[in-house]
Amino acid sequence: MTETAITATRNWKQTGKEFLNPRVVSMLFLGFSAGIPLLLIFSSLSLWLREAGIERNAVTFFSWAALGYSFKFVWAPLIDRLPLPVLTRRLGRRRAWMLTAQIAIITAILLMAMVDPSTGPDSLTRMALAAVLLGFSSATQDIVIDAYRIESAEPRFQALMSSTYIAGYRIGMVVAGAGALYLAARFGSEAGAYSYVAWQMTYLIMAGIMLVGVMTTLSIREPETSRANEIHYAATDYLRLVLVFAATAAAFASGFFLTGGIFTELKTAAGGSALSGFLLETLRFVLAVGAAVLVGWGLVVLGAINRVMARETWVEPALDFFRRYGLNTALLLLALIGLYRISDIVLGVIANVFYQDIGFTKPQIATAVQTFGVFVSIAGGLLGGLLATRYGVLRILMLGAILSAATNLIFVALAEIGNNVLLLYVAVGADNLAAGLASAAFVAFLSSLTNVSFTAVQYAIFSSLMTLLPKLLGGYSGSIVDGIGYPGFFIFTALIGVPVIALVWFAGQRLDIDGRAKPAHVR
DSSP states (O other): HHHHHHHHHHHHHHHHGGGSHHHHHHHHHHHHHHHHHHHTTTHHHHHHHHHHHHHHHHHGGGGGGGGGSSHHHHHHHHHHHOOOHHHHHHHHHHHHHHHHHHHHHHHHHHHHHHHHGGGGGHHHHHHHHHHHHHHOOOOOOOOHHHHHHHHHHHHGGGGHHHHHHHHHHHHHHIIIIIHHHHHHHHHOOOOOOOOOOHHHHHHHHHHHHTTHHHHHHHHOOOOSSOOOOOOOHHHHHHHHHHHHHHHHHHHHHHHHHHHTTHHHHHHHTTOOOHHHHHHHHHHHHHHHHHHHHHHHHHHHHHHOOHHHHHHHIIIIHHHHHHHHHHHHHHHHHHHHHHHHHHHHHHHHHHHOOOOOOOOOHHHHHIIOOOOOHHHHHHHHHHHHHHHHHOOOOOHHHHHHHHOOOOHHHHHHHHHHOOOOHHHHHHHHHHHHHHHHHHHHHHHHHHHHOOOOGGGGHHHHHHHHHHHHHHHHHHHTTHHHHHHHHHHHHHHHHHHHHHHHHHHHHHHHHOOOSSSOOOOEEEE
16 A cells, blocks of 8 residues: 555544544534424424324424524624623633523423414414424524534535534434324324324423533533623613514514515515515515514614613624635625535425336335434535545535536436336435535534624624525425426536536635635735
8 A cells, every 4th residue: 555545544534533532423413403493393292283183284383393493693792792690700701591492392391282273262372383493492592502613613625514413403303204203103192083192292202302402512611712701781771672582573573473464465566476476475475584683773763772782782893804814705705605515405395206206105205204214414514524534624614515516417308207216216215315415514604604602693794694695485385396397407406506516616716625714915
């Protein structure tokens, strides 16, 4: 074996051993803790409500619980700014918030377990409120874990920590999804034979499983990069900051949800096309954000909050990003962040419907997607972290962008051939491998863009922007399929990934291999 080959082998072994670093391993358990709540709000809870005899249109009421995930960047500045009484002094800034969020998650799950939704409208309202608490608590935990991951280790560990976090997250989703359904069935609840006690026991066990996150939080160390010299404000300043945030959030919620009827009528008047609906929903979102900004700005002008504190909390994180990268590079990066996951997210919205439409049974879909697909995505995430550590984040980011677009073309073949189990597993395996690899590299890339002075805020903005446009477009995937058919739709999802490849290339010209800005004379 040549000296170069020996060195390469040694480097691979060294990189592999870094998976056993305590900071990397801790992210597996924190990712597991972050993955538990999501499906307890959506798929598992939806099945519980259906078995309890709740009408399908009433289940949509629980979409409010998703607000926390979509708009966590709005209150992320509070996580960066507000100390918690006693806990911050004893545990540190990140672990204090992490523990608080986990206790709130456990409380919310216990509250859900104490409600039988079949007993009437009041119980359904209590369940919805508990689900909303779970959503916001879980989103808060995500904010803190993301900030902790970025602050707790140097850049060379970020790809590995991202991949183990994603692996833990997906394992948590399996436990809260398939695991919860298995437990409920084991305890005796089935369609047509509803048992509240079975679902109560299931959710109580899920609350107990969340103790994995609590024990991890108590055993890890607070990041050394936490700001020791941070300026502390008076308690009244912090209280006023929270109240201004509450008023701003209320303005956004009112602006978005109270205009639902108006925009429904506008979409009907526009003919109900996918494009017009997408544009109107985008306008609705922009108007709601504008209402929130006006309320927040007005309260600041009126002196409802310490202006210096308001600037440090809401304005400085955004200005810092543009200062560090410059306007052109910053806009390029924001475009890349907003579009990178568009191919797989838009396809994923309608994937299960597609499988059913071409004749696969629910057990076949569950086995292929929820079991085989999950394990392949975990393997893809670990592979992505290993490759990003070995070859640099931007190179694997490019590989992920190419694979995410290219693997969508396999679905074209599946749509043409129809019910073919082998091709189903090829499509699901390729899609999940590409998604796992791309996700690990992308999370590491986003981590490299943040400033440790504003970690929670900047990463929350990035991660929210990452899914905003793809989810909006994905909501109209059914209409697109109706217009051009499944083969055309899958070709479309591959084509919208091509600009992403170009954006990654342009970003590579302005950033170094780890995602940091190159010196001005190199750009």
